[in-house]
Amino acid sequence: xxxxxxxxxxxxxxxxxxxxxxxxxxxxxxxxxxxxxxxxxxxxxxxxxxxxxxxxxxxxxxxxxxxxxxxxxxxxxxxxxxxxxxxxxxxxxxxxxxxxxxxxxxxxxxxxxxxxxxxxxxxxxxxxxxxxxxxxxxxxxxxxxxxxxxxxxxxxxxxxxxxxxxxxxxxxxxxxxxxxxxxxxxxxxxxxxxxxxxxxxxxxxxxxxxxxxxxxxxxxxxxxx
Ligand code: E4P
Numbered sequence: 001x002x003x004x005x006x007x008x009x010x011x012x013x014x015x016x017x018x019x020x021x022x023x024x025x026x027x028x029x030x031x032x033x034x035x036x037x038x039x040x041x042x043x044x045x046x047x048x049x050x051x052x053x054x055x056x057x058x059x060x061x062x063x064x065x066x067x068x069x070x071x072x073x074x075x076x077x078x079x080x081x082x083x084x085x086x087x088x089x090x091x092x093x094x095x096x097x098x099x100x101x102x103x104x105x106x107x108x109x110x111x112x113x114x115x116x117x118x119x120x121x122x123x124x125x126x127x128x129x130x131x132x133x134x135x136x137x138x139x140x141x142x143x144x145x146x147x148x149x150x151x152x153x154x155x156x157x158x159x160x161x162x163x164x165x166x167x168x169x170x171x172x173x174x175x176x177x178x179x180x181x182x183x184x185x186x187x188x189x190x191x192x193x194x195x196x197x198x199x200x201x202x203x204x205x206x207x208x209x210x211x212x213x214x215x216x217x218x219x220x221x222x223x224x225x
Contacts, residue, residue: 002181005189006163008035008042010049012186017050019170024052024212026127026163026183028083028107029059040076047077055183057083057107058093066093081108086114091121098122107163115147119156125181130174132162145177160197168192 002023005016008031015020025046032042039056046054054077058069070082070093082097082104084090090106098121099102105125106118110133114128127210128147133140148160162174168191174182184192 001175001179002005002159002161003147004052004055004161004181004183004207006183006185008032008037008046008194009186010045013049016189022050023054023181024079024081025050026055026083026161028057039073041096043073043080043096043122047079049151051122053081053103055083056082058085061085061087062071063089063092063096066090066094070097070102070104071100081105083127086110086118091117094118094123095207098124105158105161110225112143112146112150114149114160115160116154119151119154119158125159125161126164127161129164130162130170131166133164134166134170141173141177144174148179149179151180183205 003021004024004026005022006026007013008027013025015134026040027042032039035042041132043054043056048126054197056073058191059064060066060069064085066089073080084094084104085108086109094104094106103124105123105128109115109126111127112162115128118126125145128144128145130140131141141172144162151160159180161183162179163183165171165184165188170193171184171188
């Protein structure tokens with residue numbers, strides 16, 4: 001499976017990359033607009049900091065604009081995946097970009113039907129928005145499970161990339177479902193390392209170790225010197 005982080009914060013990305021557990025970075029226009037940089041600068045800077053793809057979303061809403069932006073994004077760094085919205089024009093742009101061998105997939109996606117159409121166009125990924133569906137009173141987790149089940153049944157290569165994940169409980173359910181990939185916002189990614197019993201267990205080990213000193217010392221007599 002692939003685990004991505006959904007951010008354009010370069011300091012966080014550097015830290016997360018050092019953890020060794022992330023496979024790439026996803027961005028969208030809102031995330032990039034929070035920075036002081038151009039989309040090109042953001043993608044190039046992220047690409048320098050990670051070993052894996054940077055996902056960049058087209059801004060245009062017409063076919064030729066999306067294709068033009070997709071081609072440009074693809075040339076910004078060696079490992080860019082273009083994000084295209086799930087609109088009628090988006091599917092046409094996707095077909096053209098995939099025909100040129102450019103990696104591209106469908107985002108802002110909310111249904112199994114949208115996902116299957118994307119896979120028919122050989123999308124590199126589909127990104128169902130789990131949190132936004134759930135916020136709207138729908139079952140975002142189930143929609144994502146259904147997409148994964150349909151893709152597995154048909155043998156599609158398109159990666160199911162669960163997006164808009166709001167908390168670690170949603171992430172856990174997506175892991176349980178064996179979803180191909182998740183992108184997590186910084187808050188959920190960081191919370192994924194934590195468990196209160198880990199903190200409690202470590203406090204106990206520290207207390208028990210007390211003043212026993214350096215665990216690397218050769219023998220207890222070194223403490224007396
Ligand atoms: C996906 O790649 C999107 O960038 C993102 O997950 C959207 O999440 P949001 O609903 O928190 O904006």
